[in-house]
Structure formats: structure tokens, C-alpha cells
Amino acid sequence: MQPPLPASSTQYAQQLRQGFRWLRFGGALEAEYRAYCGRNEHRRVLWFSAICLVVWGGYSLFDLWRIDVALLDVRQQALLMSLRAVRVAVTAVIVLTLACALWRCPMRVLQAVLIVLGVTLSCGAAFAVYVYKVLGAPHETAVLVMVMLGVFSPFAVSLWVQLLVALLYLACVGALAWAAPLPEVRAQMLRLEVVLALSALVFGFAAYWREHQRREQFLYRGDAHWLAMRDALTGLYNRRMFNHHIGQLVAQAQREGQPLALLLMDVDYFKSYNDSHGHQQGDVVLQQVAQVVLACIGRPLDLVARVGGEEFAVLLYGSSAEHAQALGQSLVAGVRQRALPHAASPVAQVVTVSVGGAMLSPQDQPRTLYARADRMLYEAKNGGRDRCCWAQTLQA
Numbered sequence: 506m507q508p509p510l511p512a513s514s515t516q517y518a519q520q521l522r523q524g525f526r527w528l529r530f531g532g533a534l535e536a537e538y539r540a541y542c543g544r545n546e547h548r549r550v551l552w553f554s555a556i557c558l559v560v561w562g563g564y565s566l567f568d569l570w571r572i573d574v575a576l577l578d579v580r581q582q583a584l585l586m587s588l589r590a591v592r593v594a595v596t597a598v599i600v601l602t603l604a605c606a607l608w609r610c611p612m613r614v615l616q617a618v619l620i621v622l623g624v625t626l627s628c629g630a631a632f633a634v635y636v637y638k639v640l641g642a643p644h645e646t647a648v649l650v651m652v653m654l655g656v657f658s659p660f661a662v663s664l665w666v667q668l669l670v671a672l673l674y675l676a677c678v679g680a681l682a683w684a685a686p687l688p689e690v691r692a693q694m695l696r697l698e699v700v701l702a703l704s705a706l707v708f709g710f711a712a713y714w715r716e717h718q719r720r721e722q723f724l725y726r727g728d729a730h731w732l733a734m735r736d737a738l739t740g741l742y743n744r745r746m747f748n749h750h751i752g753q754l755v756a757q758a759q760r761e762g763q764p765l766a767l768l769l770m771d772v773d774y775f776k777s778y779n780d781s782h783g784h785q786q787g788d789v790v791l792q793q794v795a796q797v798v799l800a801c802i803g804r805p806l807d808l809v810a811r812v813g814g815e816e817f818a819v820l821l822y823g824s825s826a827e828h829a830q831a832l833g834q835s836l837v838a839g840v841r842q843r844a845l846p847h848a849a850s851p852v853a854q855v856v857t858v859s860v861g862g863a864m865l866s867p868q869d870q871p872r873t874l875y876a877r878a879d880r881m882l883y884e885a886k887n888g889g890r891d892r893c894c895w896a897q898t899l900q901a
């Protein structure tokens with residue numbers, strides 16, 4: 506359980522200070538951001554592809570109804586058939602995207618399908634305009650700007666991928682202009698190319714700021730979340746998180762019949778240390794002590810918190826009494842071995858700690874377990890400090 510957050514507060518704050526104008530974070534933050542973005546993507550893509558299906562399907566049905574094949578010559582009929590084949594292919598890609606979102610397929614697959622959808626949908630729409638122009642049928646070029654909106658809407662892909670799709674789209678319109686059999690069709694496709702290039706610029710700019718804002722929100726949220734859960738000096742959990750976890754772990758241990766140990770640790774004569782070495786140096790000692798504790802625990806469910814000024818708590822889930830007692834001794838020895846000079850301490854010439862520990866009993870509440878460990882801590886203090894005392898009985 507320690508630490509559950511991959512990045513530290515300073516990493517979020519540092520990235521905010523550094524900026525991210527290329528829409529990319531450094532180190533592990535980028536992976537964390539992508540995982541954060543991926544949480545609700547399936548639902549968004551589901552809605553997006555459902556809307557695409559309605560719009561694209563609606564236009565396809567409308568075209569089936571309005572164009573009379575009998576009035577076309579053989580070449581025109583072949584062109585219309587190829588458009589219908591394109592319409593079916595695009596509809597299939599939309600349905601595939603819908604299915605991927607519905608069955609919550611892996612993000613990588615969803616992203617790949619969205620790219621294919623972006624390319625086929627936009628190029629399919631450009632091809633439709635081309636065919637109508639060649640057939641002399643009326644068409645609405647504004648639909649293509651809507652397609653551009655569709656290219657820049659999907660949330661699951663980055664802006665760079667969206668721009669790539671837009672470029673492919675523009676290349677497709679350019680190719681159609683080049684292949685156009687009539688000069689007026691070519692001119693129409695070239696005009697379209699200019700309109701689309703301008704709209705890609707506008708939509709791309711808007712998409713840039715949307716992603717920039719999203720990334721900024723992620724960093725602020727990450728920083729605030731980290732600070733709400735952690736002690737800023739040591740990076741350990743704070744008292745609030747400790748209270749939350751002890752309640753959960755006590756309930757879980759009692760439900761599953763697992764042992765749970767609580768150790769409370771307090772730096773000895775810390776007031777004298779601050780008085781003689783200064784508060785800043787005192788802060789360094791607290792950080793060193795936190796490192797000792799972190800070095801001593803290693804199992805995934807072990808939890809360490811700074812629960813007071815110079816007081817730390819360790820929760821060991823599933824740990825035997827022997828293991829917990831040995832760990833208490835290691836904490837005392839570990840801090841002593843750091844050999845942090847403490848000339849004002851009557852116990853030793855170095856910083857020492859006292860530890861009190863207790864095992865959870867079946868009738869315990871979080872507060873009774875805490876009270877028992879706290880009594881042991883006082884016993885360790887009264888017994889001369891620089892030691893670990895353990896509750897002999899399970900009763901509070």
C-alpha cells in the first residue's frame with residue numbers, strides 16, 4: 506500500500522512549472538496521464554460512434570432514396586456502386602468502433618480502430634462529394650466540415666494522431682482533385698481542399714488548447730490529491746489517510762481472520778534536538794527517520810504514516826506477532842545506526858526512537874488497537890527510550 510501514487514507532488518508541480526507545449530509529459534507522468542484519460546474513454550467513444558452511425562447511416566439511406574440509378578449511364582452507375590461500397594465499408598468501421606467501445610476492448614485496439622474510423626469516415630465523405638459532383642447531383646460541402654469536427658472529436662487519441670488523420674484526409678481530397686475527369690470537378694475539389702485546410706487549422710488549434718487544458722487539470726488534480734493524502738515533509742501518508750486505512754484494514758483483518766499489527770514510533774527528545782540544532786535540521790531528521798521506516802517495510806499491504814509531529818505509525822497486514830516485533834526492533838536499531846548526532850539527548854549521542862506495538866484482537870476497534878499500541882509507546886518512553894515495547898495481552 507506504500508506508495509500507491511507513482512508520482513510525487515513535486516513531479517506534478519515541476520511539470521507545471523516546466524510547461525508542456527508539445528503536449529507531452531516527462532517520465533512516468535505521461536503513462537499516468539494516459540491511464541487517467543483512458544478511464545472514461547469507452548463511454549465517450551460509444552456515444553461518438555453511435556452519433557456517427559446515425560449521421561452516416563442517415564445520409565446513406567437518403568442517397569439511396571434520392572438517386573435514380575436508371576437515369577445514369579454505365580460509367581456513372583459504376584461510380585455510384587463504388588460509392589455504395591465505400592458507404593458499406595465506412596458503416597462497418599463505425600459498427601466495429603461501437604462494438605469495441607461496448608465490449609471495452611484494450612485502449613490500444615480502441616485507438617487503432619478510431620484512427621481507421623477517422624480516415625475512412627473523412628475520406629469516404631470526400632469521395633461522396635466527388636461522386637456527386639461527377640454525377641451532377643446536388644450535395645452539401647458543409648457536411649465535410651462536420652466530418653472535420655468528427656476527426657478532432659475522439660477523446661481516446663492524441664492531437665498529433667488527429668492531425669495525422671486530417672492530413673490523410675487532405676491528401677485524399679487532393680488525390681480526388683488530381684483524378685477528376687472534368688475541369689469543374691477538379692476546381693471544386695481544389696476549393697474544397699482549401700476550405701478543409703482552413704477548418705483543419707481552426708479545429709486543430711481548438712483541439713490543442715483542449716488537450717493542453719486537460720493536461721493542466723490533470724497536473725493540478727494530481728498535485729492536490731497527493732498533498733491531501735501525504736505529509737509534505739516526508740512523503741508518507743498523513744494522519745487522515747492513516748485513519749482511513751486503519752478502519753479498512755481492521756475490518757478486513759477481522760473479516761478474513763488475518764493478523765494485523767500496529768506499531769507507533771516516536772523520536773526521543775525531539776524538542777531538545779530542535780532547540781539545539783534548529784527546526785530545519787529537525788526536519789532533516791524526520792525525513793531520515795521516514796527513510797529508515799520505508800526501508801524496513803516492503804510488503805505490498807504494509808502502510809506507514811506520519812501521524813503527528815515526530816510520531817509515525819506502521820500497519821502490518823497479515824504479519825505474525827514475531828515478525829512485527831522483529832520489525833519494531835529493526836526500526837529502533839535502524840534509526841540508531843543512522844548515527845544522526847543528538848548531543849542534547851540523555852539516552853545516546855545520536856537520534857533514537859521509541860516504539861510501541863500491539864496485535865489486533867477479534868473484539869478490537871481501530872481506536873482500541875491504537876490505544877494499546879500507544880500505551881506500549883509510553884511504556885517504551887518510561888522504560889528509558891531507544892527501545893520497542895510490545896503489548897503482552899490481546900486485551901485493551
Ligand SMILES: Nc1nc2c(ncn2[C@@H]2O[C@H](COP(=O)(O)OP(=O)(O)OP(=O)(O)O)[C@@H](O)[C@H]2O)c(=O)[nH]1
Nearest residue numbers: 771772773774775776777779784785787788814815
Ligand atoms: N523540526 C520539526 N519539529 C517538529 C515538527 N513537528 C513537531 N515538531 C516538534 O517536535 C517536538 C515534540 O516534542 P515533545 O512532544 O515534547 O516530545 P520530545 O521532546 O520528543 O520528548 P519525548 O517524546 O518524551 O522523548 C516539538 O518541539 C515540536 O515543535 C516538524 O515538522 N519539524
